Amino acid sequence: MFDTWENIRKSMPLIHHITNYVTVNDVANMTLACGASPIMADDVNEAAEITQLAAGLCLNIGTLNQHTIPAMLSAARRSGALGHPVVLDPVGAGATALRTQTALDILQTGSVTCVRGNISEIKTLVHGTGHTQGVDAAAVDSVTEKNLASSCEFAKQAAHRLGTIVAITGAIDLAADAKKCYIIRNGHAEMSRITGTGCQCSALVAACIAANLAKPLEAAATAVMAMGFAGEMAHRKLLPGEGNATYRNRIIDTICHLGAEDLRKGARYEIC
Amino acid sequence: MFDTWENIRKSMPLIHHITNYVTVNDVANMTLACGASPIMADDVNEAAEITQLAAGLCLNIGTLNQHTIPAMLSAARRSGALGHPVVLDPVGAGATALRTQTALDILQTGSVTCVRGNISEIKTLVHGTGHTQGVDAAAVDSVTEKNLASSCEFAKQAAHRLGTIVAITGAIDLAADAKKCYIIRNGHAEMSRITGTGCQCSALVAACIAANLAKPLEAAATAVMAMGFAGEMAHRKLLPGEGNATYRNRIIDTICHLGAEDLRKGARYEIC
Amino acid sequence: MFDTWENIRKSMPLIHHITNYVTVNDVANMTLACGASPIMADDVNEAAEITQLAAGLCLNIGTLNQHTIPAMLSAARRSGALGHPVVLDPVGAGATALRTQTALDILQTGSVTCVRGNISEIKTLVHGTGHTQGVDAAAVDSVTEKNLASSCEFAKQAAHRLGTIVAITGAIDLAADAKKCYIIRNGHAEMSRITGTGCQCSALVAACIAANLAKPLEAAATAVMAMGFAGEMAHRKLLPGEGNATYRNRIIDTICHLGAEDLRKGARYEIC
Numbered sequence: 161m162f163d164t165w166e167n168i169r170k171s172m173p174l175i176h177h178i179t180n181y182v183t184v185n186d187v188a189n190m191t192l193a194c195g196a197s198p199i200m201a202d203d204v205n206e207a208a209e210i211t212q213l214a215a216g217l218c219l220n221i222g223t224l225n226q227h228t229i230p231a232m233l234s235a236a237r238r239s240g241a242l243g244h245p246v247v248l249d250p251v252g253a254g255a256t257a258l259r260t261q262t263a264l265d266i267l268q269t270g271s272v273t274c275v276r277g278n279i280s281e282i283k284t285l286v287h288g289t290g291h292t293q294g295v296d297a298a299a300v301d302s303v304t305e306k307n308l309a310s311s312c313e314f315a316k317q318a319a320h321r322l323g324t325i326v327a328i329t330g331a332i333d334l335a336a337d338a339k340k341c342y343i344i345r346n347g348h349a350e351m352s353r354i355t356g357t358g359c360q361c362s363a364l365v366a367a368c369i370a371a372n373l374a375k376p377l378e379a380a381a382t383a384v385m386a387m388g389f390a391g392e393m394a395h396r397k398l399l400p401g402e403g404n405a406t407y408r409n410r411i412i413d414t415i416c417h418l419g420a421e422d423l424r425k426g427a428r429y430e431i432c
Numbered sequence: 433m434f435d436t437w438e439n440i441r442k443s444m445p446l447i448h449h450i451t452n453y454v455t456v457n458d459v460a461n462m463t464l465a466c467g468a469s470p471i472m473a474d475d476v477n478e479a480a481e482i483t484q485l486a487a488g489l490c491l492n493i494g495t496l497n498q499h500t501i502p503a504m505l506s507a508a509r510r511s512g513a514l515g516h517p518v519v520l521d522p523v524g525a526g527a528t529a530l531r532t533q534t535a536l537d538i539l540q541t542g543s544v545t546c547v548r549g550n551i552s553e554i555k556t557l558v559h560g561t562g563h564t565q566g567v568d569a570a571a572v573d574s575v576t577e578k579n580l581a582s583s584c585e586f587a588k589q590a591a592h593r594l595g596t597i598v599a600i601t602g603a604i605d606l607a608a609d610a611k612k613c614y615i616i617r618n619g620h621a622e623m624s625r626i627t628g629t630g631c632q633c634s635a636l637v638a639a640c641i642a643a644n645l646a647k648p649l650e651a652a653a654t655a656v657m658a659m660g661f662a663g664e665m666a667h668r669k670l671l672p673g674e675g676n677a678t679y680r681n682r683i684i685d686t687i688c689h690l691g692a693e694d695l696r697k698g699a700r701y702e703i704c
Numbered sequence: 705m706f707d708t709w710e711n712i713r714k715s716m717p718l719i720h721h722i723t724n725y726v727t728v729n730d731v732a733n734m735t736l737a738c739g740a741s742p743i744m745a746d747d748v749n750e751a752a753e754i755t756q757l758a759a760g761l762c763l764n765i766g767t768l769n770q771h772t773i774p775a776m777l778s779a780a781r782r783s784g785a786l787g788h789p790v791v792l793d794p795v796g797a798g799a800t801a802l803r804t805q806t807a808l809d810i811l812q813t814g815s816v817t818c819v820r821g822n823i824s825e826i827k828t829l830v831h832g833t834g835h836t837q838g839v840d841a842a843a844v845d846s847v848t849e850k851n852l853a854s855s856c857e858f859a860k861q862a863a864h865r866l867g868t869i870v871a872i873t874g875a876i877d878l879a880a881d882a883k884k885c886y887i888i889r890n891g892h893a894e895m896s897r898i899t900g901t902g903c904q905c906s907a908l909v910a911a912c913i914a915a916n917l918a919k920p921l922e923a924a925a926t927a928v929m930a931m932g933f934a935g936e937m938a939h940r941k942l943l944p945g946e947g948n949a950t951y952r953n954r955i956i957d958t959i960c961h962l963g964a965e966d967l968r969k970g971a972r973y974e975i976c
Contacts, residue, residue: 174838180472181453181456181472181725182456182457182460182470182472183457183460184725184726185457185726185727185729185730185899185900186457186949188726188727188899188900189898189899189948189949189952192897192898192899192948193897193947193948193949197838197840198726198899199796199799199838199839200724200725200726200766200767201767201796201800202767202769203767203768203769203770203802204770205770205802206800206801206802206803209799209800209801209802210799210800210838213799213838214838222472223472223473223474223475224475225474225475225499226475226477226499227499227769227770227771252471252473255471255481255482255485256473256478256481256482257478257481258475258477258478258481259478294446294469294471294482294485294486295471296469353464353465353688354461354464355457355460355461355464355470356457356460397945401669401685401686401689402685403465403684403685403686403687403688403689404461404464404465404684404685404688405458405461405465405680405681405682405683405684405685405688406681406682406685408461408949409681409949409950409953410949410950411949412947412948412949413945413946413947413948413949413950414945414947415947416897416947416948416949417945417947452744453725453728453744454728454729454732454744455729455732457729458729494744495744495745495746495747496747497746497747497771498747498748498749498771499771524743524745527743527753527754527757528745528750528753528754529750529753530747530749530750530753531750567743568741625736625737625960626733626736627729627732627733627736627742628729628732673941673957673958673961674957675737675956675957675958675959675960675961676733676736676737676956676957676960677730677733677737677952677953677954677955677956677957677960678953678954678957680733681953
C-alpha cells in the first residue's frame with residue numbers, strides 16, 4: 161500500500177495542472193513537496209501539447225472560465241487518448257450551473273481516472289443534486305459515523321456510476337472504486353480554515369496515481385491519508401499564536417519530509 | 433462597536449470575491465481567518481449566480497481585464513438588487529484610464545456599500561484627479577497629522593459624493609460616511625512592504641459589513657482597526673531575520689486568533 | 705559591483721510585471737523585499753499605459769494565454785520606445801510551440817534587455833532546439849564544471865545572437881553579454897523544490913537593472929548572486945521539519961534584509 165507513496169519520489173512524475181488561481185501556488189509547492197513536478201498551463205493553444213509531456217493531469221474548476229474550460233476538455237481528451245491518468249476536482253459543482261455542467265462535460269470525455277471532491281460535489285455529479293454551499297459541503301450531506309455504512313455504499317455506487325475512482329474528503333474521508341471503499345480517519349478540523357487543502361489533496365492524488373498506474377485506488381487512498389496525516393502532524397507543531405497561514409506552510413513542509421514508513425504508522429483506515 | 437467583529441465568527445458570511453490574482457490566496461486565507469468563508473468566481477457566466485449564494489461581494493480591480501470587468505458589473509448589479517453589501521477596492525484608480533473608468537462604472541451601478549482604497553485612489557474617484565503611483569498613494573496626497581481636519585472633511589465629502597462609506601487607509605486611516613469619520617491610528621509602516629495588505633483589509637471590511645448589515649460604518653471602521661492592530665501585533669512577534677514573507681503570514685495568523693476584547697483594547701481611534 | 709544592489713533601495717524602481725499566476729504573489733513580495741515596487745497588469749487595454757509609469761518591465765510566460773500575449777508585446781514595445789529595461793523569462797520555451805514562438809516574438813520587438821532562463825530555454829531561443837522538460841532544464845543541457853568553458857562561450861554567443869544580456873540559472877549560474885561572462889556558484893540544490901525561484905530571480909534582475917541602467921550586466925549578475933546567496937542563507941536557517949513552503953518564505957525574508965556588504969562577502973563568482 162504505502163510503497164505507492166515512495167513511488168512518487170522514485171518516478172518524479174510531471175503533472176499538468178489546469179487549476180484555480182486562488183490556491184495554485186500551494187498546489188505547485190505541494191506537488192513538489194511530494195516528489196512530483198508541476199506544470200501549469202491553461203491556454204487551449206498549448207494544453208494538449210503540455211499534457212502530452214506530462215505523466216498525469218489534474219483538472220480543478222475552482223475558478224473556471226470560458227477560456228480555461230476548452231483547455232480542460234482538450235487536455236482531458238489528449239490525456240485519455242494517451243492513457244495518462246486524469247484527476248478531476250469539481251470545485252463548487254452544484255453551486256452554479258456552469259460548474260456542474262463543466263464537471264459533467266469533463267467526465268463525459270471518458271478520460272477521468274479519479275474524482276476528488278467533497279460529498280456535496282460528488283452527490284451533485286451522481287444524483288444531479290447536492291447541497292453545495294459555495295465551495296463547501298453542506299452539513300446535511302456529511303459523512304458521519306452514523307451514516308458510514310450507507311456512505312460507503314454511496315461511494316462505491318458513485319465510482320460505478322461515474323466510471324472513476326472517487327475520493328470524498330471531509331471529517332471522514334472515503335476513497336472507493338465500485339467494489340472497495342477505504343474509510344480514512346486522518347485529518348484535523350482546522351484544515352478547513354485553510355484555503356485549498358482540498359485542491360492540494362487533489363494534487364497529491366494526481367501525483368500518486370501517476371506514479372502508480374496499476375493501483376489507482378490504493379494510490380488515491382494513500383494520497384488522501386498523506387494529506388490528512390500531514391494535517392495532524394503539522395497541527396501538533398503549531399506554536400501559540402500561529403494560525404491558518406502558518407498552518408498551511410507547515411502542512412506542505414510536512415509532506416516534504418513524509419516517508420512511507422511514517423505514513424504507514426500514521427494512517428488510520430479500514431476497508432469496507 | 434467591537435461586537436461587529438464577533439459577529440463575523442457568529443454569522444460566518446460567505447463572501448464572493450472577484451479579485452486580483454496577485455494576492456487572492458492571502459485574501460482567501462484572511463477571509464477564513466476572520467471567521468468568514470470565501471468564494472472566488474470571476475466568469476460572467478456564473479458571477480451573478482455565485483453572488484446570489486453569498487452574503488456579500490468584494491470587488492478588487494487589481495488585475496482587472498476585459499473578461500472580469502463584465503463579471504464584476506454583473507455581480508455588483510445582482511448584489512445590489514438583493515440588498516447584499518458590496519465593497520469596492522479600486523486598486524490603481526488614477527493610474528490608468530481603464531482602472532479609473534472601471535471603478536466609476538462599478539460605482540455607477542449604485543450597488544456599492546463601501547469603497548476601501550488609498551487616498552490617491554479615492555481622490556481620483558471623487559475629483560477625477562489623484563496622484564496614484566502605480567498601486568500606491570502619492571506622498572502629496574497623504575493623510576497626515578497636519579492635514580487631518582481637512583482630510584476628515586474630505587472623507588465625509590467623498591462618502592457623500594460617492595454615496596458609499598469610504599475607508600481610506602495609509603499611515604493614518606479614515607473610515608467615514610457623510611456625517612461621521614473615524615480616525616484610526618493602528619498599523620505599522622512595514623505593512624507597506626507586503627503585497628496585498630490593502631486587498632486583505634478590503635476582504636475584512638466586506639466580511640465585517642456582511643455580518644453587520646445595520647452598522648456598515650462601524651463594521652468598516654472595526655475591520656480597518658483589526659487589520660492595523662494585527663499588523664502591529666504581528667510585527668512585535670517577528671524574529672531577527674524575518675522579513676515581509678513571514679510578516680504576511682503572521683498578520684493572517686493574528687487575525688485568526690484576534691478576539692473582540694483584544695481589539696477593543698488595541699484599537700486607537702477617535703471620531704470627528 | 706555591489707553598489708548595484710544598494711541602488712535598488714535608493715531608487716525604489718516601480719516594476720511592471722506581466723507574469724504567471726502560479727508564483728505572482730512571491731514575485732510581488734520578492735520585488736518589495738529587494739526595495740523595488742511591483743505593479744501587475746496584463747490587460748492589453750492598459751499594459752502600455754502601466755509600463756509608461758514604471759521604470760522597468762518583467763515579462764514571464766509561465767502561464768501565457770491568448771489574452772496576455774498581446775499585452776506582453778504591447779508593453780515590450782512601449783518600454784522599448786521609452787528606453788526602459790525589459791527582462792524576459794521564457795518559462796517553458798521549447799516545451800510547446802506557443803511558448804517558443806511567444807518568447808521569440810517578444811525578442812523580435814527589439815526591446816529586451818535581458819533574458820533570464822534555464823539552459824534548455826536559452827538553447828531553444830538561440831538554436832531552436834533544447835531539451836526543456838516541462839518548465840525544467842534537461843540534465844543533458846546542464847552547465848557543469850566539465851563543460852564550463854564551452855558553456856561560457858555559449859552564454860556569450862547567446863547574448864550576441866539575442867542582442868541581450870543572458871542570465872542562465874541552474875546548479876552553476878552564468879550571466880553574460882557578448883564579451884564577458886560571470887560564472888556564479890551561489891545557490892542551493894533545494895531551491896529547485898520551491899516553485900518560482902526562477903521567476904523570483906527574474907524579478908530581482910528586472911529591479912536591479914532598472915536601478916542601474918548604465919550597468920545592466922553587473923546588475924543582472926548581482927541579482928543572480930543575491931538570489932543564490934539568499935537561498936544558501938535561508939537554507940541554513942531551516943529548522944528540523946521545515947520544508948519547501950517555509951524555505952520559500954525564508955528566502956524572501958533574507959532578501960528583505962540583505963545588504964550590499966553581506967552580498968559582497970557571500971558572492972562566489974569568477975569572470976571569463
